[in-house]
Amino acid sequence: MFNYIVRRVLFAIPIAIGVTIVCFSLVYLAPGDPLQLVLPPDATADDRAILATLYGFDKPIPVQYLNWLMRALCGDMGVSIQTSRPVFGEVIRALGNTVVISAGAVALAFTLAFILGTVAAYNLGKPADRIATAISVVGVSVPSYWLGIVLIIWFSVELGWLPATGLGPKGSAGFSFLHWEQARYAILPIVTMSFAPLGIIARNTRAAIADVLSQDFVQMLRAKGLGPLPVLRHAVRNALPQILAVMGLQFGYLVGGSILVETIFNWPGTGFLLGKAILTRDVPVLQGTILVLAISFVMTNLVVDLMQTAVDPRIKRS
Amino acid sequence: MTDVISTDAPALRHGLSAPDIKVRSYLQTVTHRLRHDPVTLFFLAVILIIALAAICAPWIAPFDPNKTGTLYRLKPIGFRGFILGTDELGRDMLSRLIYGARTSLVMGLTPVVLATVIGGTLGVTAGFHGGRVNMCIMRIVDVFYAFPSVLLAVAISGTMGGGIQNGLIALTLVFIPPLCRIAETTTTQVRSLDFVEAARASGASSASIIIHHVLANAAAPLFIYASSLISVAILLAAGLSFLGLGVEPPTADWGMMLSNLRQAIYVQPLVCALPGVAIFITSLSFNLVSDGLRQAMDVRA
Numbered sequence: 001m002f003n004y005i006v007r008r009v010l011f012a013i014p015i016a017i018g019v020t021i022v023c024f025s026l027v028y029l030a031p032g033d034p035l036q037l038v039l040p041p042d043a044t045a046d047d048r049a050i051l052a053t054l055y056g057f058d059k060p061i062p063v064q065y066l067n068w069l070m071r072a073l074c075g076d077m078g079v080s081i082q083t084s085r086p087v088f089g090e091v092i093r094a095l096g097n098t099v100v101i102s103a104g105a106v107a108l109a110f111t112l113a114f115i116l117g118t119v120a121a122y123n124l125g126k127p128a129d130r131i132a133t134a135i136s137v138v139g140v141s142v143p144s145y146w147l148g149i150v151l152i153i154w155f156s157v158e159l160g161w162l163p164a165t166g167l168g169p170k171g172s173a174g175f176s177f178l179h180w181e182q183a184r185y186a187i188l189p190i191v192t193m194s195f196a197p198l199g200i201i202a203r204n205t206r207a208a209i210a211d212v213l214s215q216d217f218v219q220m221l222r223a224k225g226l227g228p229l230p231v232l233r234h235a236v237r238n239a240l241p242q243i244l245a246v247m248g249l250q251f252g253y254l255v256g257g258s259i260l261v262e263t264i265f266n267w268p269g270t271g272f273l274l275g276k277a278i279l280t281r282d283v284p285v286l287q288g289t290i291l292v293l294a295i296s297f298v299m300t301n302l303v304v305d306l307m308q309t310a311v312d313p314r315i316k317r318s
Numbered sequence: 319m320t321d322v323i324s325t326d327a328p329a330l331r332h333g334l335s336a337p338d339i340k341v342r343s344y345l346q347t348v349t350h351r352l353r354h355d356p357v358t359l360f361f362l363a364v365i366l367i368i369a370l371a372a373i374c375a376p377w378i379a380p381f382d383p384n385k386t387g388t389l390y391r392l393k394p395i396g397f398r399g400f401i402l403g404t405d406e407l408g409r410d411m412l413s414r415l416i417y418g419a420r421t422s423l424v425m426g427l428t429p430v431v432l433a434t435v436i437g438g439t440l441g442v443t444a445g446f447h448g449g450r451v452n453m454c455i456m457r458i459v460d461v462f463y464a465f466p467s468v469l470l471a472v473a474i475s476g477t478m479g480g481g482i483q484n485g486l487i488a489l490t491l492v493f494i495p496p497l498c499r500i501a502e503t504t505t506t507q508v509r510s511l512d513f514v515e516a517a518r519a520s521g522a523s524s525a526s527i528i529i530h531h532v533l534a535n536a537a538a539p540l541f542i543y544a545s546s547l548i549s550v551a552i553l554l555a556a557g558l559s560f561l562g563l564g565v566e567p568p569t570a571d572w573g574m575m576l577s578n579l580r581q582a583i584y585v586q587p588l589v590c591a592l593p594g595v596a597i598f599i600t601s602l603s604f605n606l607v608s609d610g611l612r613q614a615m616d617v618r619a
Contacts, residue, residue: 018461023473030477137609141602143553145560146576146594153587256466260557264580275561278476290473298464 005306012302019298020072023291024065027283077288082280087288091270095255095292098262098269101186102254105193110247113198117205117243122232124210132202139199148192148264155188162188165266189265193258197250204246208239241312248304252297351614358610361603368600372419381410383417384568395588403589405575406582411589415596417570421482422600425555425564426548428486433493434544440494441501442532446509446524456502463495471554472561480563489554493547500543504536542612549604556597572597 043051052058059067071077077087113136120132156164163185212218212235221231259271266272270289277285342350352358371378380401387408395403402411444455462470474488508514514531522530556573558564565571575593583590 014457015460015464018458019464022461022465026473026477029474031479137602137605141549141553141598141605143556143594143597143601145557145573146591146597149576149580149583149594150591153583153591157584157587253466253468257468259468259472260560263561274472274476278472279562283477286473286476290469293469294465297466297469301464 001309004309008302008305012298016295016298019294020069020291021065023287023294024068026287026290030283072291077291078284080285081282087284090273090285091289091292094268094270094273095296097267098255098258098271101189101193101267101269102251102258104186104190105254106197106247106251108190109194109197109201109250113201114205114243116202118209118232118236120202120206121209121213122228132206136199136202139195139202142195144192144196145260145264147195148188148261151188151192189261189267193254193261197254200250201243201246205239205243208242209235212238241308244311245304245308248300248307252300256293256297348614352610355610355614358607361606364599364603365607368419369423371416372423375416375420379413379416381413383409383413383570385409394586402592403586405589406578411592414570414575415572415592418572418575418593418596421565421569421571422552422556422597425482425485425489426552426604429489429493429551430544430547432490433497434540436490437494437497438501438536438540441498442505442528442536445502445505446528446532448506452502459495459498462491467492468554468557471558472563475558475563482565485555485558485564488558489551492554493551497540497544500539501536504539505532508532508535538615542608542615545608545611546605548608549601552597552601552604
């Protein structure tokens with residue numbers, strides 16, 4: 001067990017290094033000279049050379065990478081070209097907002113998907129299964145950016161029940177679920193975000209529980225005279241670690257891919273930051289956000305893997 | 319090898335006499351199963367209709383998709399010959415939706431095909447050679463796998479700038495890692511099987527082993543997985559153009575239409591939702607057909 005944890009953590013390190021290399025290379029993917037963005041249009045060649053030395057662009061690329069990495073590790077990701085504020089602080093603040101709606105969405109998706117998947121697995125091939133499967137296919141097929149607009153049209157424009165966009169009433173600084181006045185701003189983004197994970201978790205739940213139900217020991221439980229609910233309890237206990245792992249991964253995908261939903265709802269998270277950075281070609285913010293999100297995703301994967309090993313005594317990884 | 323004995327299950331269960339045994343080829347089994355799957359057939363027909371509409375767009379679109387009309391901005395569904403209304407520049411929605419199918423299908427199919435060829439080749443190479451080659455290829459793939467797909471697509475096309483070409487590159491890169499992994503896993507499994515050893519012992523070259531044994535076994539899972547990626551590609555591509563990273567205006571594209579009409583949801587909510595309906599129907603159809611194919615070909619998810 002301990003060996004496995006050490007090995008798994010060690011395995012994540014080269015991946016994380018690879019991720020930083022990809023993020024570093026993004027600047028070189030951008031068309032044109034990276035300095036062009038900070039230089040005023042009337043800059044001379046000398047100005048350019050001075051600035052290149054200042055930013056370290058005159059050094060060989062591996063050296064530039066190492067310098068960049070060292071600074072990033074210390075939380076220095078440069079300053080935004082647009083706002084001149086430090087990138088790291090902006091990204092971390094935004095990350096909190098993204099985690100709030102992603103966690104809400106995954107919790108909602110898991111609750112519904114777990115019920116749907118279990119019902120479907122217990123009634124394999126029957127109408128209940130068909131309906132549950134149809135719902136999960138719709139969940140993965142529906143474009144979130146469209147669903148968000150439809151929900152806004154319905155609940156904000158037509159019914160006027162919920163606010164359309166933003167983090168909270170004017171003047172609110174942070175987000176808190178405790179105040180209804182604020183929490184209601186998170187409802188539509190959370191519902192919108194929950195559709196895709198709902199479909200995926202429901203599918204996986206159905207497959208996992210159906211798999212357990214087809215095993216011999218379940219046959220034995222039934223022969224022993226156990227009713228449907230106790231049988232299901234056994235099946236769920238066996239399938240749960242796997243389902244929880246899927247849920248953890250979906251959380252990672254939501255945090256990383258929040259850009260579409262946050263753009264629709266003007267929710268000031270990492271995705272919104274990324275969207276703004278793309279529109280204004282703010283390369284430091286772009287790079288910093290992508291780096292933080294990608295590293296968080298690697299960490300989420302790691303944590304999910306370790307938790308699954310810890311929760312499920314059957315997994316003995318050597 | 320391709321002969322599969324398929325037995326009629328109910329006949330077996332009730333069959334007091336000899337069960338009804340038919341010998342069908344694999345392909346016959348698959349088409350037989352598909353023919354008895356109305357859901358898959360229906361959505362296959364939907365895809366064919368969308369594809370046909372996209373191909374025949376110049377002949378069936380009632381109006382020029384780029385002809386603007388200041389007098390006819392944001393008209394409701396059914397307004398004076400505009401069957402599905404008009405957009406914020408007075409362009410006919412139906413015509414733009416039909417032309418938009420072209421962009422959507424191209425953006426949905428091209429990256430998946432490219433990624434299947436590239437990822438499949440990389441995966442088979444890694445799996446077949448094993449050792450250091452495998453290590454090199456798979457560790458690089460692992461790095462790209464460590465990005466959530468939306469983030470990777472946005473990161474690549476966000477830094478390279480919008481446009482259809484950059485979008486295609488971004489989506490292809492997003493899909494290579496999973497396809498490469500599937501090809502690598504199957505190849506590694508097949509490579510260690512006895513019949514490959516036998517083929518090698520009887521003097522078969524690497525190339526012929528790859529073509530006759532490895533590809534024959536890796537093709538079905540790759541194909542199924544790739545088909546399930548088409549709907550993801552359509553959603554992602556439309557998402558990129560929704561963010562302003564897709565085609566250049568005035569080319570009709572469902573994602574961009576949706577994003578442009580966002581400001582008009584208070585005026586014409588129904589018309590504004592239409593491009594999304596188109597994206598939804600297309601991606602749903604591809605998803606369901608892919609599921610049907612998976613069941614018919616009996617490949618485990």
